[in-house]
Amino acid sequence: MGKAYKLFRKKGNKLYPLFVLATKETPMxxxxxxxxxxxxxxxxxxxxxxxxxxxxxxxxxxxxxxxxHIGIKGPSGKIEYMNPxxxxxxxxxxxxxxxxxxxxxxxRNKNGQIIKKNAYLKEIPxxxxxxxxxxxxxxxxxxxxxxxxxERILSDEEVVELxxxxxxxxxxxxxxxx
Numbered sequence: 454m455g456k457a458y459k460l461f462r463k464k465g466n467k468l469y470p471l472f473v474l475a476t477k478e479t480p481m482x483x484x485x486x487x488x489x490x491x492x493x494x495x496x497x498x499x500x501x502x503x504x505x506x507x508x509x510x511x512x513x514x515x516x517x518x519x520x521x522h523i524g525i526k527g528p529s530g531k532i533e534y535m536n537p538x539x540x541x542x543x544x545x546x547x548x549x550x551x552x553x554x555x556x557x558x559x560x561r562n563k564n565g566q567i568i569k570k571n572a573y574l575k576e577i578p579x580x581x582x583x584x585x586x587x588x589x590x591x592x593x594x595x596x597x598x599x600x601x602x603x604e605r606i607l608s609d610e611e612v613v614e615l616x617x618x619x620x621x622x623x624x625x626x627x628x629x630x631x
Contacts, residue, residue: 455548455582457513457596458607458615460520463540468603471523471539472500481603484547487511487577508585509577510597513546517615518607518623522588525627534627541607546598550581573597592621 461468461479468479473490487510490498497504514520518541527533552574560572573585574597582598607615612623 455515455546455596455598457515457544457546457598457601458518459511459513459542459544459601459603460518460523460539461542461603462536462538463606464538468540468542468606472502473498473505475501479603481542481605484600484602485511486579486600487598489577506573507575508573508587508597509575510582510599511544511546511601512587513544513596513598513601514593515596516593517619517621518543518612519592519616519619519621521592521624522590524624533624535624537626537628541612543604543607544601545604546582546596546602547580547600548582548598550578552578552581552583556583556585592619 460471462471469475470477470479474488479485489509490500492498492507493504496507498507522532524532525534525536556572556574557567559574560567560569562568569586578597578599580599582596584594585597586594616623
């Protein structure tokens, strides 16, 4: 079992995914298998952001609870703030099977070279995971896992402390979660 971090939307005492299947409550302290989102005719997945590339599974960060490409834009026009209703959670994920070799095979070009942006699966990694960099601006790589268990919600202070060893400073909240 691996340990990682996941960003959720918090509404009252309930947690929800941010973008895909965003209205589906995500309970704590129970194993939750990943589900595929609704596919469009073009093979993408519907989300609150619009249609996204179909990479099914829970997207996690194993380094620390940090993102710089998800949030609220500030006066500069760049993302500067954490959404007020987003929270970081510590999660466990299923790591019985490492699907990295299979993902890398999907990303090989005709010369056998791995093209990282293509090295992902179009199926949920059941009982396992693989790594993928979904955004070139992001810190590290995501873990894409087949199942998670939310262990706890992290405080903003804990997030700051967990990011310090990496020299990272999390974005400030736009306003505090109520």
